[in-house]
Amino acid sequence: MINPRATVKARTTVLVLAVLVLLGGSLGYVLHARQRDGGHRLVAAEASFTLDRPGLYYRDGATGRVARTPGTPDGPSCERFYAAGERALCLRALPGTPARTQAVVYDRAFTELRTVTVPGIPNRARVSPSGQVLSWTSFAVGDSYAKSGFSTRTSILDLRTGYLVKSIEEIPLTLGGTRYHAADVNYWGVNFAADDNRFYATVATGGRTHLVEGDLKAWSARTLRENVECPSLSPDGTRIAFKKRVSDDPAALWRLYVLDLADLREHPTAESRSVDDQAAWLDDDTLAYALPAREGKGADLWSVPADGSGAPGLLVPGASSPVTVPAAPR
Template identity: 50%
Template sequence: MNRTARLVVLLVTALVLGGIAVGATLHAAGRAAEKDRQQAGGPAVTPGRVRLDDPHRALFRNMAWGPHRDEITAVPDDRLAGPRTSSGVRCLRFHASAGTGVCLRAVHGQLRDTYRAVVLDDRLRERRHYELAGTPTRARVSPSGRTVAWTVFVSGDSYAGTAFSTRTSVLDTRSWHLDANLETYALSIDGRRVHTADINVWGVTFADDDHFYATVATGGRTYLVRGDRTARTLRALHRNVECPSLSPDGTRIAYKKRVAGADPDAPWRLYVLDLRTLRETATGEHRNIDDQAVWRDDHTLVYSLPGDYGSDLWTVPSDGTGTPHRLVGAALAPAFIR
């Protein structure tokens, strides 16, 4: 064998061995990743068709690491920890009702990220989008699907302190009329108009297409307010209420309440307010809750707590009985289709 032939053989051998090594490495890495996922209890996620009008499915943002992280996924309503069907639609905050969805998402740019609110139809196709002035934090859709709302942090990134500013918008998806900032609504507390410059509004929850509840902060206090889109008014009902969530029967509000003696960085506990009597009930969840809870039904609350993947969903009865338990791991922003 001449010198040229030997070089060719050596080159071919090196390429073959290199390919085998790369293949073995990738195979081992894949097996290791799968093993890590199984050991960590990571859920099975596969792409497929997801709809917003299927009453037998629940929806949430998938938080498990992998190619489908942050995508809205669907699971059987009676088996939330079961296999997930991923939609391919990524959202930071999400909510849906009656075939309408709202997705608050990041738009990645070369210099910085921006944020956008996207209105989705029943097949998660974009209908319209709106640029956001800050970081997404809350999103809701009215029971009929006609009206949507979202809140962003314009400055600051936590409700725990006082150095933050929010902007909350409400959109009619029939007329596409946008109330871009609910701070322009007329606010009354104890029957008096309030005109202070420190007003913040966040955490809308809808009673119907034109009426809603939300949190207003001013003068160092927070209030539950009832909003009227037609009259453009906010009327305070009760103090020390944040991130309200109206029960399906419209009689109670689940909310975050600041409790005396708590850590200033973790001040909230989960309460329920009876709107007829204004009687407060502490739930069986005694940990700090920084979320806008969702009602799974008229008696059960679902909310997020930190988990191995960033967030898990937990549940507790709304009447103060029972103890909390983890409902599903690696999930955030649930929507239960009714």
């Protein structure tokens, strides 16, 4: 349960140049996503489209709707999508200005259970393995003293209590063993463990990024190591896939790595291209992620072994936001 004593208030903003360095152009990617995909209308899922059929679900770039392999894109329109347990999460960019993100929570039949609207542009979405705790990140634009500034806003929703934290930036942070305070602390990319309490995320401050381990009940977070962005916890809870900054070249900023939580040792995957995505685990051995499409429009889904072996393989052309959905429990 999220500590109700936590203070939730508007996020202070990082100057645009500083955040562009930290996020390496992710803002440009999301700002142009709708133009690249043709400005799709917001539509609901077809009645026959549910999460009851196991398989790979993803966002279809041609229609902006959720699709299943094999099958047609008959799900709701989303710009970011994720599902686990009995719940699915869809992020939509609402029309008009200022930019707003609509986070929609669904059951397995894609019946809307709750809708939350927050400032900014859709960026990351995750659901805990049980489906009871959800998180999303949006880019907030022009929300502070810096007229050209923006920040990320990360929200957490606990469906067990209905408690919503619209921005987690006030969570007490311990950095390097010391309680840390700074105006530029900025979180994104939350990923949950199976206990619905522990979570991992990226925190940026002072021009650096860190992997943090958080505790919802204790309402606290502590850094584990530097240079970790967009963590993704393996199904067995032992490893984290992440993007690591390895270059100042905009075309080769990141490399997809895997971190062993037992000893904090890391290794690169066989994917040598720059991955600007929060990878998803298709199973305990395989990662999926989006890369710019080979035709220069939208994105394609790729996969690669998590242990560093093998080679990348094209999974689904014209797609993003992958998630493996198992069969419904009986």
